[in-house]
Amino acid sequence: MSKKSPNVIFKSKYCLALNSRDNKNTYFNYKEDRLKDVDDMIDYFSNEKKKTVGMFEYYMGHTRGEKYNLILENGNYATKKDVKKIKEDYKKYIENSNLWKGILSFKKEYLDENIDIKTLERKIAKEVMPQFLKYCGFKDIKNMSYVFSIHTNRKHQPHIHFAFIEKKPNYLYCNNKINYRRKGKITLDEQRYLKRLVELVIEREKYYTPLLKKTNEDIDYLKSYFNPKEKNFILKNISEIYVEEDILKLGELLKEYRERYNQSSGRIKYNSIKNDRLGQEIKTLTKRIKKYLFNDSTSILYSGKKDINNDLQKLNDYFDMLNQNNNIEELIQNNSIVNKKQEYIDNYIFNSIVNHSLYKYNQISLIVKNKSKKDIISIEDLIQELAYQNREKKLLDDKKRRKQILDNYFEGTDSITRFPNKYKVEKALKNINYEMEKASQEFSKLFNYDSKNH
Known part of the structure; x- marks a missing residue:
């Protein structure tokens, strides 16, 4: 052939x-x-x-x-x-x-x-x-x-x-x-690189530019979910308590890391974190949070990441086609543009997670220390504080820690003022029970009246 x-x-x-x-x-x-x-x-x-x-x-x-x-x-x-x-x-x-x-x-x-x-x-x-x-x-x-x-x-x-x-x-x-x-x-590798580079600029407007434009648009869309200035910022309200705990634990580790290395200002860059024991723990926890965010196959994030992966695969296929067009039998994996795009996405997400976690930890710890027992607490407040307090009670397992903290909130003389919605519901249920009991007594009197007449 x-x-x-x-x-x-x-x-x-x-x-x-x-x-x-x-x-x-x-x-x-x-x-x-x-x-x-x-x-x-x-x-x-x-x-x-x-x-x-x-x-x-x-x-x-x-x-x-x-x-x-x-x-x-x-x-x-x-x-x-x-x-x-x-x-x-x-x-x-x-x-x-x-x-x-x-x-x-x-x-x-x-x-x-x-x-x-x-x-x-x-x-x-x-x-x-x-x-x-x-x-x-x-x-x-x-x-x-x-x-x-x-x-x-x-x-x-x-x-x-x-x-x-x-x-x-x-x-x-x-x-x-x-x-x-x-x-x-x-070298042969340098020759191949030049040939692909030349073909790339020649075909750019017809093939490469549309592919790259679509990829960049999908990346920008995904980035919006990790930008704290956007309304759809995904890390703002986490409904899973164990993920909120991981975020606050990560914030605590980052605070310790910055104190250790005298970093007092500016945003954290994930790639600049050292690979010592503390740094490795930070990176492992960051990756775990990212994995959770993209784990739901029905979520927008999962769909957005899938779109980007498809875009990058098309770019990969295009570069492979360049190799085939130039009779390069060994399809070299030197797709630096594709690799840089993937690395850029991951770093953007990691940077967003670590900076949000540090901010969240500092914010929640300040709120917990300064809150009044009479303050009304929302469900979001409860989840966040539950996550924060869990790290303070390290001798108990997760379920016992959470139960103990919830018991402390829902018991006591001041719990009515702190959870007004809960007690409004309870009062309404008591009122309904009272009205039903009263109606039942009135209904019984009808039968008593009939028996007297007979």
């Missing part, structure tokens, strides 16, 4: 730095040949005969004037002055930096169906090259130089010539040290 022709083909080569210890070229004119190679490369890239000319420009005989078919990092065409400076700079850079060259070629109909050349040029300059270089391990894009040109006027497929080089040591090694990149070859 023959493979599908790929939408993007990538080929590359490199020249090691003149001073590289791996460079074994020592023949007499080698340096002169390398300097000439820089001139030839830039001249070939910027060749006016190969440049892209719009239909209107073609028929009107217009050219770019002083500008060349060479695109700079800022997305602008190079001038004659720019071309001269680039040649001078690259001749200095090759002393210590490798010089990388590449060609990306496309099926003509693939470009025609998805993107215009001007837009492609802008996206290659502002999106593709910076992201690709970052992926290759270069730390600061400002310390890189890259140029490229799109050639479309040949019988061959449309293609992009590009080159990049380090201006100064800019490669981040595993020991966090910065130096020139020693390795010249662009």
Whole structure:
């Protein structure tokens, strides 16, 4: 079975730095040949005969004037002055930096169906090259130089010539040290990343942007349930007493954590919590609360999370399709956009839970300490205080603790004023019983009256 022709083909080569210890070229004119190679490369890239000319420009005989078919990092065409400076700079850079060259070629109909050349040029300059270089391990894009040109006027497929080089040591090694990149070859993984990146920007408007827009809308909708400023804030009223207990327990742990590490102000960031014993306990409890919130398959939260999972799966499928279109048999799991979206959602929810829990604990503990015995207590107050008081009575099991606290509330001389609704109902029931008893006595008298007459 023959493979599908790929939408993007990538080929590359490199020249090691003149001073590289791996460079074994020592023949007499080698340096002169390398300097000439820089001139030839830039001249070939910027060749006016190969440049892209719009239909209107073609028929009107217009050219770019002083500008060349060479695109700079800022997305602008190079001038004659720019071309001269680039040649001078690259001749200095090759002393210590490798010089990388590449060609990306496309099926003509693939470009025609998805993107215009001007837009492609802008996206290659502002999106593709910076992201690709970052992926290759270069730390600061400002310390890189890259140029490229799109050639479309040949019988061959449309293609992009590009080159990049380090201006100064800019490669981040595993020991966090910065130096020139020693390795010249662009790895298979880096090649795959570039091909997918290019295809992504070409197809963005047709496929990728609608998928991403739908995903972002669903994420924003779910986020509204974890925003304390929204009316539908899910953590505001929890009906399950054991979850309220977990929230207040989490708040207590967070208060202890902040005191331990002298954190007195600002919001808590879940990801910044340390992995010591206390931090692990906080994270475990936070995840348990999140699991409860999404556990009900009939809830809005469950449905919203399911929508997002479906969106992310579609994005995953799209990235896999890019791999298949480029004949990448090994479907690499480098879907950083999908992974970042999932991580973003989880972190937003975790941050909401920990900050609400700390706020709730501080609020309830203050209310409990300052409340009057004559204060009227609502059901919400009772649930919250029951959860708060449970943590104070640690020697009893959960059921006994809760029963003891409820008994204390519903017994005593002041309970009528604290729970007026409860006693209104009880009084009404007593009145109904009294009226029914009285009616029954009156009904019995009728029978007594009849017996006397007989």
